[in-house]
Amino acid sequence: MAAIDRAVEAAHGALGRRQNADGHWVFELEADATIPAEYVLLEHYLDRIDPALQARIGVYLRRIQGAHGGWPLYHGGRFDISASVKAYFALKAIGDDIDAPHMARARAAILDHGGAERSNVFTRFQLALFGEVPWHATPAMPVELMLLPRKALFSVWNMSYWSRTVVAPLLVLAALRPRAVNPRGVHVPELFVTPPERIRDWIRGPYRSPLGRVFKYVDKVLRPAERMIPEKTRRRAIAAAVDFIEPRLNGVDGLGAIYPAMANTVMMYRALGVPDSDPRAATAWESVRGLLVEHGDEAYCQPCVSPIWDTGLAGHAMIEAASGPQGVRPAETKRTLAAAAAWLRDRQILDVKGDWAINCPDVPPGGWAFQYRNDHYPDVDDTAVVGMLLHREGDPASEEAIARARLWIIGMQSSNGGWGAFDIDNNMDFLNHIPFADHGALLDPPTADVTARCISFLAQLGHAEDRPVIERGLAFLRSDQEPEGCWFGRWGTNYIYGTWSVLCAYNAAGVSRDDPSVRRAVDWLRAVQREDGGWGEDCASYEGAAPGRYTESLPSQTAWAVLGLMAAGLRDDPAVARGMAYLTRTQKPDGEWDEDPYNAVGFPKVFYLRYHGYRQFFPLLALARYRNLASSNTRQVAYGF
Numbered sequence: 001m002a003a004i005d006r007a008v009e010a011a012h013g014a015l016g017r018r019q020n021a022d023g024h025w026v027f028e029l030e031a032d033a034t035i036p037a038e039y040v041l042l043e044h045y046l047d048r049i050d051p052a053l054q055a056r057i058g059v060y061l062r063r064i065q066g067a068h069g070g071w072p073l074y075h076g077g078r079f080d081i082s083a084s085v086k087a088y089f090a091l092k093a094i095g096d097d098i099d100a101p102h103m104a105r106a107r108a109a110i111l112d113h114g115g116a117e118r119s120n121v122f123t124r125f126q127l128a129l130f131g132e133v134p135w136h137a138t139p140a141m142p143v144e145l146m147l148l149p150r151k152a153l154f155s156v157w158n159m160s161y162w163s164r165t166v167v168a169p170l171l172v173l174a175a176l177r178p179r180a181v182n183p184r185g186v187h188v189p190e191l192f193v194t195p196p197e198r199i200r201d202w203i204r205g206p207y208r209s210p211l212g213r214v215f216k217y218v219d220k221v222l223r224p225a226e227r228m229i230p231e232k233t234r235r236r237a238i239a240a241a242v243d244f245i246e247p248r249l250n251g252v253d254g255l256g257a258i259y260p261a262m263a264n265t266v267m268m269y270r271a272l273g274v275p276d277s278d279p280r281a282a283t284a285w286e287s288v289r290g291l292l293v294e295h296g297d298e299a300y301c302q303p304c305v306s307p308i309w310d311t312g313l314a315g316h317a318m319i320e321a322a323s324g325p326q327g328v329r330p331a332e333t334k335r336t337l338a339a340a341a342a343w344l345r346d347r348q349i350l351d352v353k354g355d356w357a358i359n360c361p362d363v364p365p366g367g368w369a370f371q372y373r374n375d376h377y378p379d380v381d382d383t384a385v386v387g388m389l390l391h392r393e394g395d396p397a398s399e400e401a402i403a404r405a406r407l408w409i410i411g412m413q414s415s416n417g418g419w420g421a422f423d424i425d426n427n428m429d430f431l432n433h434i435p436f437a438d439h440g441a442l443l444d445p446p447t448a449d450v451t452a453r454c455i456s457f458l459a460q461l462g463h464a465e466d467r468p469v470i471e472r473g474l475a476f477l478r479s480d481q482e483p484e485g486c487w488f489g490r491w492g493t494n495y496i497y498g499t500w501s502v503l504c505a506y507n508a509a510g511v512s513r514d515d516p517s518v519r520r521a522v523d524w525l526r527a528v529q530r531e532d533g534g535w536g537e538d539c540a541s542y543e544g545a546a547p548g549r550y551t552e553s554l555p556s557q558t559a560w561a562v563l564g565l566m567a568a569g570l571r572d573d574p575a576v577a578r579g580m581a582y583l584t585r586t587q588k589p590d591g592e593w594d595e596d597p598y599n600a601v602g603f604p605k606v607f608y609l610r611y612h613g614y615r616q617f618f619p620l621l622a623l624a625r626y627r628n629l630a631s632s633n634t635r636q637v638a639y640g641f
Contacts, residue, residue: 004627005326007584010591011620012321012328015314016336018616023339025314026307027613028293030300031602033061033071033083035259035291037090038126039301042263042288044093045129046270047181053292056299058094061087062102063298069109074539074598074608076551079109082123085116085191089130093186107190115193117202120606121438122260124202125170129267130180132188137202139435140222143171144229146240150358156244157358158431160444161377161422164355165248165256168241169264175238178271203435211433219435242272248376249280254287257371258304262288303602303609308347308368310613312385315340316641317620319392324628341393344368344386345401349375356412359424363411366404380412380419381450381491384457388641391460406461409454410469417472418446418480419454421491441603447490448480448498452505456640459508470509477502478517485520486547492600493608495547496537496557499525500564507567508640522568524548525561526575533578534558534586536597542604555593556611558582559618563625567637571629580626583619593619 019025036057043049066072070084088106096103110116116127117137127133146168150157156164189195203216245265248255254262266288269281276282291302315337322333349365354376357363367378368386387405390398414425427445431437455473458466481487481502482495489497499521506518525548529535534553541547550557562579570576587593595615598608629635 001627001630003584004580004623007587008321008326008620008623008627009328010587010589011616011623012318012333012591014591015317015616015620016333019314019336019340023311023336023341023343024307025310025340025613026305027310027611027616029302029304029306030293030610030612031303031607032073032080033064033087034607035303036060036300037083037086038259038263039288039292040090040093041086041126041130041180042266044182044184044186045180045267046276047183048276048285049183053294053299054094056294056297057301058091058096060298060300061091065102065106069105070113071106073606075596075610077539077608079113081110081113081116082119084110084113085119085123085188086126088191089126089186089188092188093184098190110191111193116188116191117194117196117199121436125174127188129173129178130182130187133196133202135174135177136223137196137199138174139203140219140226141167141171141174141436142222142226142229143175143237143241144233145171146237146244147233153428154431154434157355158426158428159442160426161355162256162258162261162444163442165258165261165377166264168244169255169261169268172238172241172268173264173271175234176271178267207433208440209433211430212435215434238272242268246280249284250287250373250375252283252287252290253371253373254284254290256377257369257374259288259291259301260303262291303607305371306611306613307372308344308379308382308386309370310611310617311340311344312382312389313613313617315389315393316385317617317624319389320621320624320628323624325631326627328624337393338395341390341395341398344390345398347372348401348404349378350404352376354378356423359426360411364404364407366401366406366408367412368405377422378408380409380421381453383409384450384453385641387457388460388639392639402461406458406463406466409457410466413454413469413472414446416446417474417476418448418451419473420444420446421450439603439606441606446476448477448487449489449491449501451476451480452487452498452501453641455505456508459505459510460640473505474509474511477505481517481520482547484547485522485524487521490601490604492560493537493539493557493598494541494601496525496528496535496560496564497600500560500567503564503567504637504641507569507637513569518568522565522570525565529561529575529578533582535561535579539598539601539608542601542608550597552597553582553586554597554599554615555583555586555595555619556599556614559622562622563618566622566625566629566635569635571626571632571635576626580623583623587619592616 068079070079071087148155265284321328322330352375367383370379431442486495487498487502528548535557536550536554538550593615598610600609
C-alpha cells in the first residue's frame with residue numbers, strides 16, 4: 001500500500017495546486033479543428049482580424065493535422081471531410097500558401113473524399129456565408145419555425161437546448177443571407193470536385209432511415225413555398241428569433257454558453273445592422289473571445305468551459321483522498337472543500353425558470369449549469385454530481401441547496417424513467433432525420449450515464465419517499481444494458497464510462513452484487529482489460545468499433561473501470577489490483593498523468609471532446625477509494641459517486 005499512499009498524496013497535491021483562489025477548478029476543454037477554424041473564419045467574416053492570434057491558431061491547426069492529410073475529429077482518428085474543409089479554409093485565410101506541402105496534402109485528401117460538397121450541414125452554412133456555395137446548398141430552415149407553437153411537430157421547443165440556441169440565430173442568418181466581409185478575398189474553389197454552381201442535389205445522405213428520404217422531398221417542396229411567405233411574416237419571425245435570443249444572451253458567458261450559438265449571435269447582430277459598439281453585440285463578441293486558450297506560440301478556441309463540472313469532479317477526488325485513516329491533509333482539504341462548496345452554492349440557479357420548465361412548469365428551479373453562468377440551461381448531470389459533493393462535504397449551509405437540487409432532479413425525470421441532460425422527454429426521434437440534422441443529435445433523450453448519476457444522488461440522500469423514482473430509473477437502466485453487458489456512454493468515452501456510471505448507481509441503490517445485470521457488467525469489464533493492467537477505449541466505438549477497446553490504456557478510463565469494479569464489491573479482485581498498478585506506474589513525478597486521446601463526446605460521429613482534467617480527477621478518486629476500502633470490513637462504497 002505504500003505505493004498507493006504515495007500516489008494519492010502526490011495526486012492530491014497536484015490537483016490542489018490547480019484550485020483557483022475563489023475555490024473553483026477549471027481545466028481546458030478541447031475539441032477538434034472545427035472550433036478554432038471557425039473562430040478564424042469568424043474574424044474574417046467580421047473583418048476583425050487579429051494577425052498575431054491567427055498565427056498562433058495556425059500553429060495549432062498544423063500540429064493536429066493527421067497523417068492522412070486531413071483533420072480527424074479526435075486524437076488518432078480517421079479523416080473527417082468537414083473538419084478538414086474548415087481547417088484548410090482557415091489556414092488559407094491565415095495566409096498559408098496552398099502549394100505548401102501540408103496544404104497540398106489536405107487538399108488532395110479532401111478531393112479524394114468527394115470534395116467540399118460532401119461536407120456536413122454546418123460546414124455548408126459556413127461556406128454559404130462566404131459565398132463559396134449557394135444558399136440552396138443548405139437545407140430549407142425557414143425562420144418562421146420560431147413562430148410555431150410548442151405542440152407543433154417542428155417547433156424549436158421539441159429540439160434540445162443546444163439545438164435551440166444554435167438554430168435561433170442561424171435561422172436569422174439563413175433568412176437574411178449576409179455575405180462575409182472577407183477583407184482578404186479568400187476563397188476555396190479548389191476544394192470542390194464539381195463547381196458549386198453546377199451541383200443540383202446537395203442533400204444526398206447518408207440517410208439513417210427511410211424517413212430521411214421522405215424529408216428530402218419535404219425539403220424540395222419547402223424551398224419554393226418559402227419564397228411565398230409574406231415579408232411581414234418574415235419580419236415577425238426574425239423578431240421572434242431575436243426575442244428568444246436576447247433574454248438568453250447570458251452576459252459574457254454567451255447564448256447557451258456554447259461556441260456555435262455564441263458565434264452565430266455575433267454574425268446575426270452584424271447581419272441585422274446592429275453596430276459592433278452596441279452593448280449586445282459587444283458582449284456577444286466578448287463571450288466568444290473568452291473561449292480562447294493561448295499557450296506560447298499556439299492558440300485554440302474551446303467549444304465552451306466546464307468550471308461547475310470540473311469543480312464537482314475535483315471535489316469528489318479531493319474529499320476521497322482526505323478520507324479514512326490515511327487521509328491526506330484532512331484539515332487543509334476541509335478548508336479547500338469548504339471554499340469549493342461555497343463557490344458552488346453561489347452558482348445554483350434559483351431565480352430563473354429556464355427552457356426546461358416548458359415541459360414541467362410546476363417544478364421549482366434548483367440546478368447547476370455546466371459553465372460559469374447558463375441560467376436558462378442547468379445541467380442535470382452537473383446538478384447530481386454537485387449535489388452528491390455538497391452532501392458528502394457536510395456543511396449545514398448546503399442543506400437548502402441540496403434539498404432544492406433533489407426536487408429539481410426528481411421533477412426532471414422523463415416518462416420512461418430515465419433522465420436527459422437538459423430537458424424532460426426530449427425524444428421526438430423523427431427530428432433527427434430531417435436534412436438539417438445530419439449530425440444526428442438534435443435531441444436530448446434520457447441516457448444511461450445521466451440516469452445513473454441521478455439515481456446515485458437520490459440514493460445517497462436516502463429519502464424513503466424517493467424509492468419509486470429510483471426504481472423507475474433502475475428499470476430504465478436494466479432495459480438499456482447492451483448484449484455484451486456494458487452500457488453506452490452518451491457523454492463520456494464510451495462503454496467503459498457508461499458501465500462505471502451504472503455500477504455506481506446500482507451500488508448506491510442497493511442492487512445486489514449477485515444481480516445478473518451486475519455480473520454481466522463485471523464480466524465485460526474484466527474481458528476488456530488490457531495486458532498492461534489498464535483500460536482504454538477508442539472514440540471509434542461511437543462509429544461501430546469494438547466497445548471498450550483501444551491501442552493503449554488511458555488513466556481516466558482505467559480509473560472508471562476500477563471504480564466500477566469496486567462499486568460492484570470487487571476491491572480485492574486481481575483485475576483491480578492490476579489497474580492500480582497501472583495507475584501508480586504511469587503517474588509522473590509531479591503527481592499528474594498524461595493523456596492525449598479524447599475522453600468524451602459532444603455528438604457521436606460528429607464532435608468529440610478532451611477534458612484536460614479527467615486525467616487528474618479520476619485516477620486520484622480511484623486510487624484513494626482503493627486505499628480507503630482496504631480499511632473497510634464490507635468493502636462497500638458508501639457514496640453514490
